[in-house]
Amino acid sequence: MTTKRFFAAALLLTLVLAGIVSYYASSHPDGLEKVAGDKGINAEEKDHALKDSPLGDYGVRGIDNARLSGGLSGVIGVAAVLAVGGGLFWVLRRRDEPSGSGGAAERERAEASRDA
Numbered sequence: 001m002t003t004k005r006f007f008a009a010a011l012l013l014t015l016v017l018a019g020i021v022s023y024y025a026s027s028h029p030d031g032l033e034k035v036a037g038d039k040g041i042n043a044e045e046k047d048h049a050l051k052d053s054p055l056g057d058y059g060v061r062g063i064d065n066a067r068l069s070g071g072l073s074g075v076i077g078v079a080a081v082l083a084v085g086g087g088l089f090w091v092l093r094r095r096d097e098p099s100g101s102g103g104a105a106e107r108e109r110a111e112a113s114r115d116a
Contacts, residue, residue: 012083018074022058023067 001009029037036042054061055076059069 014078015075018078019071022074111112 033042036045048056050056052061055073058073059066060076063072065071068106
């Protein structure tokens, strides 16, 4: 399997998981939320400032179908993370110096030929 095919398959699997499986996540509070509710710790709890944002509360505002809204929110989240992460990798990647100026690639070839 080539690297491109591997990444394409991983991307497809990630989008399927984000779009379909995310709908089946439990809507019940997790353990920490349950204990906070039982013990009254969350008595002064306030809504998050971004609750009414386009992707607030794990859904897409304006889409009434909960399954579609949650799945679309997951897909948008995956795409945003891939865009930011890919952009960072692209900006921060190691670049070789221009050829003919004793760049890293030439140094590696010279070292390899000395070791041989």
